[in-house]
Amino acid sequence: MNILVINCGSSSLKYQLIDSVTEEVVAKGLCERIGSAGACITHTPAGGEKLTREIPMPDHDAAVSAVIDCLTDEETGVIHSLGEIGAVGHRIVHGGERFASAVLLDEEVIAAVEAVSALAPLHNPANLTGIRACRKLMPEVPMAGVFDTAFHQTMPPKAYLYALPLEYYRDYQLRRYGFHGTSHDYVSARAAQLLGRKREDLRIIVCHLGNGASVSAVDHGRSIDTSMGLTPLEGLMMGTRSGDLDPAIITFLMDRLDCSAGEVLSILNHKSGVLGLSGGISNDFRDLTKAAAAGDENAETALEAYALRVGKYIGAYAAEMGGVDVIAFTAGVGENDGPMRARISEYTRFLGTSIDPERNKLRGEEVILSSPEDAVATMVVPTNEELAIARQTLAIVEAGAQGKL
């Protein structure tokens, strides 16, 4: 069965058509600038040339139409008709407390996703727009929602509650949710598989280090803690996000900069992290590594502060699990930035980690960096959220067809 995986943002829509039997990507692409002038779609069929078309896309309906046109186009298409799409899997950022796993999308579920939109006002409404457009244009095709928060719903109250008056949790569901769950789930499962072990027998720390970044503690198969919180702003220092800080900084800056809380949050989200700490050099680790090598002290401090923060979380999660068997790096920085992995490993040596300098030069590959005698297996496991969404969609749709839901 071909499964169309959709990741819909407010002005963009990423897609992959995945063959569920071979798990190969049949085609993938991206619609950009939806709702603005100059909207375009980039479409790459497997083994074919990437093509870019400027198409007016006033809304997401038009974007989904453009995707369907590209997939079924006589020359560049990969399928003949919509009938060859067996299911659609939608990435949904926030599932609140209601969704601890993927679900078949129907009107009731869509209303529930809408109801938790207050917790993710930038993301859930955009995800819903994509869902509605797909349902309108492909009414016969079963669809699943796969939530970024779902995998972390196994966290215990001691990990997910903030030290705030309890009524805020009861009244507003104010708690830690965590994100990147699809990636933490996929990477921890794959790490165990690569070691020939069962995930249920291992204590795994997954470091998802992309532009957004989070660490999770996967204890015998269950996420028991993760670094992002109510929103993706908590936890690690990121490309442009501050991560953890003293909340009093918000009112301090409002006062000094004479600005609103919203403006300070925007600084914390978009101007902070390694971008801010490096004095504005870049949020891209390639640029920072170059600048640090050329002697820029701010870039060097930003990189080391980033590594320190990751190291602190790894130490904390090892404490929470009573030890650690596997540390897995993933996402843009985790998969590609060997020098950053080496910096982080300096902070985890006390746990019994080591990494082989030659294997650490590899980029974007599944590789075990530690030696067999090490107490902890350190590895790189490239994430594949689209494949994980396709797998979960297939499982949900098949269970639905058998009346198990």
Ligand code: ADP
């Ligand atoms: P997103 O959170 O947007 O999905 P990604 O996981 O794609 O992010 O990670 C993007 C980041 O990965 C880039 O901003 C860059 O800092 C980092 N990155 C990508 N390739 C490399 C590389 N070869 N070396 C170092 N960092 C890299």
